Amino acid sequence: MGMGASKSGEAQGAVESNAEVARNASSSAGGWIAAAVSAVALVFSAFSLYESTFKQADLRLFVSPVIEYSHPGRGPFEVFQVPITIANRGARAATVLAVDLDVENPATGERKRFYGASIGKWRDANQGTTPLFTPIAVAGNAAFSGEILFYTRRGEELNRVTSQEGGTYRLRISARTTASSPLAIVGQDEENGLIWTSVEMEMVELDYRAFNNGGTLALYDTAFKATAATPPKTGDGN
Numbered sequence: 001m002g003m004g005a006s007k008s009g010e011a012q013g014a015v016e017s018n019a020e021v022a023r024n025a026s027s028s029a030g031g032w033i034a035a036a037v038s039a040v041a042l043v044f045s046a047f048s049l050y051e052s053t054f055k056q057a058d059l060r061l062f063v064s065p066v067i068e069y070s071h072p073g074r075g076p077f078e079v080f081q082v083p084i085t086i087a088n089r090g091a092r093a094a095t096v097l098a099v100d101l102d103v104e105n106p107a108t109g110e111r112k113r114f115y116g117a118s119i120g121k122w123r124d125a126n127q128g129t130t131p132l133f134t135p136i137a138v139a140g141n142a143a144f145s146g147e148i149l150f151y152t153r154r155g156e157e158l159n160r161v162t163s164q165e166g167g168t169y170r171l172r173i174s175a176r177t178t179a180s181s182p183l184a185i186v187g188q189d190e191e192n193g194l195i196w197t198s199v200e201m202e203m204v205e206l207d208y209r210a211f212n213n214g215g216t217l218a219l220y221d222t223a224f225k226a227t228a229a230t231p232p233k234t235g236d237g238n
Helices: 002-054 208-214
Strands: 059-063 066-070 079-088 094-105 110-119 136-138 143-152 167-177 194-203 217-221
Touching: 059 167, 059 194, 079 094, 079 136, 079 167, 094 143, 136 143
Parallel strands: none
Antiparallel strands: 059 079, 066 079, 066 217, 079 143, 094 110, 094 136, 094 167, 110 143, 167 194, 194 217
């Protein structure tokens, strides 16, 4: 019986030892899981803090598919009324210092430069009721939307960049900003804080009667095409 009791005790001890090992392993695994969950939560928290507080200003420029044009006189002075949106995808604020417009007429090869002079509609500017352009502050994760009036730069001698018969024109809108990005993308210059976008616009034949009393003619993005309506299906009469 002594030997049986001894063996029984050894077996019980082995069982208890295995149970202790299992408990330790389970506790260790649970600790690793808890540590991993905490680490993931910490990473997400740090990323969220960076995105909401520390991320550098990241400005993007967007242009409406429809803009307005006026040539109120027969001289070099022309006006482009361009609705734009400048979105800041960063957390830090940035300022748009100036906005410029370059227009090219592919049919004639002529180019003309314009500057952002005012914010509003040309009809109102013609009556002296629109504010002059001033630097635009864009807060983090916010956007500015408005209509910029581009006037012919002083010293321009080209009478008119548009053609009497209308046509397609290439427009490049650029904005000088205080933002800079270490990773430049298309439409950004990280060293000079410059953002830009280019579009092609179509305009019909010029009709100077449209420019009376501050009137304008519309230009449409060449990719902005109306979709033909699908006629409703009709029954076969049965």
